[in-house]
Amino acid sequence: MATADLPTTHADDRPLEPEMIPLVENKHTLVSIGDAIGGVVLAGKHPRGWWIGFLAGFAMLQILGVAVIWLLYMGVGIWGIDMPVAWGFAIINFVWWIGIGHAGTLISAILLLMHQKWRTSINRFSEAMTIFAVMCAGLFPLLHMGRPYFFYWLYPFPNVAGMWPQFRSPLTWDVFAVTTYFTVSLVFWYLGLVPDLAALRDAAQKRWQRIFYGILALGWRGSAIHWRRYEKVYLILGGISTPLVLSVHTVVSFDFAVSIVPLWHATIFPPFFVAGAIYSGFAMVVALAIPIRRWYKLEHILTDHHIDVMAKVMLATGFLVTYGYVSEFWMAWYGHSLYEWGTTLQRMFGPYAWSYWILIFTNCVFPLTFLWSKRIRRSAFWLELICISVLIGMWFERYVIVITLSRDYVPSSWGRYAPTVWDYATMIGSMGLFLTLFFLFIRYLPMISITEMRELLPKKQGGGGGHSIMENAP
């Protein structure tokens, strides 16, 4: 990037980054930002990539429809679950999806509190990703119940049987954690959208757009008093979402760690799960950002610098996850527990050893070797490949954990687990649900926060000079 055309810094502009890399390319104004981002939604012209992505997702969604109807007709017996592996794909996919969702909250909340202004270009669509990923995640426990129409039995509600949930069980904690997570993510996302929806309402030319965005914008008019309240709420939501995102995956890990299965009953599980969640979530954000910014020509707003920073976060969390694998091995060996060590050997050399080594290769060896190189971090093709590798690796991590059930204390209780075609159909279908929702989101809602990009713009160009919400919301 040539330094010659950098704008001279206004006295009131806060430095955006220590190295002063512009997070939004030069020559933008308040109007051009609104048009670049809002135009995607309002103009209604969509690149071929959008149609390919949407139709692929929609086709996969039909597979989900078939799989769910057959499941409701036949029952969960159509899946490969049986003793001793009674959870199977349902819990693997649940944990995988909810982990992917965590990057959205991390980007929108934790990076907000840390003044990481580069989050601005990616927070909106990673928050959307969170919501859709949590929807996909929630699907699996619901379907695994066998009688999903009784899902409300999970919640405490007065009933003639006088039954109440058992609040000392991690499975009940999980219900509350995931419900809260979904609701709070939705609130956070919607609140961030309100000023942008107002901007779309005022910029829209078509009548239906003015009505649609007008209703969603709640009559927002940008009053200074309203902004002050709004920023306070947004800041507090960021503050409470930060422990929330950590708590949700911690509770998910309790589903495993509170049991007494060898290698599950470990105190490392909560931090290890959280790190893995962030790892896979960032991989998904980057995997989606690379094609989308290219299709919509948004490289001037979602710059190479953003992608590079996210790849660095992946590098860091990748090492945390690897530390978790090494630690599991070490604890099993050092702990001198016959069962821990025996299960470790089964995991590494037993009938499912292939899945363990796929995990190590796709999650640790391949990404963590190549992410060090700046050239690879800035190469769309290689980074996309690495992200897909991490997504596969994190899926296999959960597979390896769940499959531990097949070989535990007594050989007489050993068994094998094999997914059926309906397991695969539900998994592919959930990806279809995710892609369909995601592409509809891109089509109808601004995928980057217009308001926050305007705040980031230097004062000379009419913006807020990199003013952050922390400074505005006493």
Place this chain on the structure above:
Amino acid sequence: MSTPDAPAGPRPYGLLAEFETADAMVAATYKAREAGYTRLDAYSPYPVGEAADALNFPKSEMGPVMFLGGLTGACAGFFMQYYLNAYGYSLNVGGRPYLSWPSFVPITFEMMVLTTALTGLFALIAICGLPRYHHPLFNSKAFDRATRDRFFVCIEADDPNYDPAATRAFLNGLNPASVEEVLDE
């Protein structure tokens, strides 16, 4: 026939001055308050903290509101679990006490977060008087740019010092891009 007591047509909502920069809007807000106006507001496409300061709104009420919401949720969450597992449907798990508070921590926390967030959302909407799909300011064509690239100050007609001519002259003295009367209809 119109008389001075009952003027024909809609009443004015206020006078709306348009500015090109946030700094000009903030300066105008300060000057308007110095001139004795109390019923006014500033509008901008992105938050400008100084404008709220100029309007003498240094701190919003949302913090205590959300704190109370969260506290209520946390207490309700904790006692719900204790009551339901001790009295509603007594579960004796391995002889552990009914008030086994460590196992109630996760749900207490989740309920706290949930109620804080929902209180924040609904309190914000309610305290700001939203949703309000029509507002007199939306009658102004220029005001469309309040979410785009312009900054506005509106002195409202119910201000005790409001006078159509004098207030307009005052606003014109602040070097605005335009001044217009917005009708309340």
